[in-house]
Amino acid sequence: MSADTAATDTAAADPVAPRGPGPAPRRSAVAGAGLFLLAAAILAASVAAAVRIGAADVGWTGLARVFGTRLGLDVEPLPPLLDSLVWDLRLPRVLMAALVGASLAVCGAVLQAVTRNALADPYLLGVSSGASAGAVTVVVLGIGASTLGVTGGALAGALLSFGLLLLLLRRTGLDSVRIVLTGVVIGQLFTALTSLVLMASADADTTRAVTHWLLGSMAPARWNTVAVCAVVTPLGLAAAWLCSNALDGLAFGTDTAASLGIDVRHTRMLLLVVTAVLTAVAVATVGAIGFVGLIVPHGVRFLVGPLHRVLLPYAALAGAVFLVWTDALARVAFGPREVPVGVITALLGVPIFLLVLRKRGEL
Template sequence: MRRRKNTLVIVLSLIVLVASMVLAVRIGVGAGWAEIGRAAGSRLGLPVVPLPRLLDSLIWDLRLPRVLLAALVGAALAVCGAVLQSVTRNSLADPYLLGVSSGASTGAVVVVVLGFAGSQLGVTGGALVGALVAFGLLMLLLRRTGLDSSRIVLTGVVVGQLFAALTSLILLSSGDADSIRAVTNWLLGSLASARWTSVAVCAAVLGVGLLLVWLCSAALDGFAFGTDTASSLGVDVRATRIVLLVTTSVLTAVAVAAVGAVGFVGLIVPHGVRFLVGPLHRKLLPLSAVVGAVFLVWTDALTRVVFSPLEVPVGVFTALLGVPLFLLVLRKRGEL
């Protein structure tokens, strides 16, 4: 009975995701359903009148990759949040709050400033190095108390502030006029510059990463009662933690390289999903991915409409939604 309910939830959420993406392509593009149908039709080789080149390019090269990237990044960040919350036994853990996203930003920005902005793989590599350095620093600062210390979020915020400051410093001192605008994108996250190459990189990495963490589902459940109990259940705590932390670093790095540091998705989504299907990771991880995708597709669509014609980074919006939830969780834990 419960099994059937879970399948239903997954199928429904996938339908919602597809519908959301189709709607989001339409929103703010300045074209009706007929034009979108023609654009899709001509790509698929159907006998329809092709669109004018400018409109066709607007839909295919700007809007569609943007919506797809929003879905992929939302999924990746939500999964990272769910994994980090289990590994650290802290319901406030999220790649952004732990400073990993900021580290990835710094890494990506260094590569851009060095002049490799055109290479998506180079930027992603830089972001990955930055994410791993941030994680390393976090673990170094927590080496006495352990990874499941209650101080982890506080320490993460400090690490995040350090890297955010470094990013601003590097961008501002590089001196050119576009850099100042770029600062907000890297620090807050924006989907405005989405391209097909980042979509491809994100899709491939998300596929592999999601499978890897999903295979660790039982271990992630076992971490609930701490490392000793997990180990006595048969979880190789050290090896599993390394696999999980490296995978979340890679997922975060790819997301940040594509769109900058979007915060709070990993905090908001898994909390909502647990409410729907409970805390077991076999269900929690795939559903967090789908709900994370829907969430970011919609927040991005909203930022386009609400502030039009201004281009507001999507990270501003996720933060506006995330901060109240953060306070709610703190309150529930009796820390506020």
């Protein structure tokens, strides 16, 4: 069997592999740039519209006055309370939603190629469970709460779980099956530790607060945490995009990737580190938000094709738009009570994922 025939057979069987050895249909550079700019404009409009949404309505004029004040323009400022509501609470929250959505969507696309598993998502490596255990330990037991805080504890737990993953894989190699199985085991371990700490606390109020965080919420977002994500996320997305050709090869399988000159082990290690860091930062700041990294890559792959140099940028934009609007819905759907955004993503994600599978002929 020729290499081209093998690649074609692999693509037919693998939902995340490029569909055949030939080049994808070429779009003109102008059309491609125009489509990307349109998607970026949709994201910008979504951010602006989502900032206005909430219990206190802020019109477009009021929003312009907030930005004009910050830019030093000669505009009448909003009342201090409303100005602070927009600038200090809503805008960081919406920007955080965009950054986290982009991170999770790209991590999902990367891991689906690395593991050749269509059900892979950013939490496959057990990082989310480690972050949850770290955050719960800090909050419930008060270990270093004054210095670390919830974000620091979650980040420490996430890095600990990823370090344990690499330790367990150091001799067995980075085979995709072993990555999945080891990640599941580590996730279950840290989930059990989280439950143990919660049971030992015997504090109903603390348990309720921690449970709300575990379901994912943008409410803790502030400018300092946005600044951290604004540095880490672009760097991680750029690193993943630079590995686009390697991801295309890995989607066909280890043998095909090696025949293309890809250092499979080192590339997998780099991509695992990138996805782990992006996921750790996201979970540490806003909690575990499911389905974004699972459904967005499949939907974008259906629209723009499987080549990762195109897939990853559009997945980032689509994930950002999806989470911005999902968080806006979480704020107002059951007002005045706010629902954790992870609940909304799950409620929306299940039917969307089933629809994607049906469109692909896999259901």
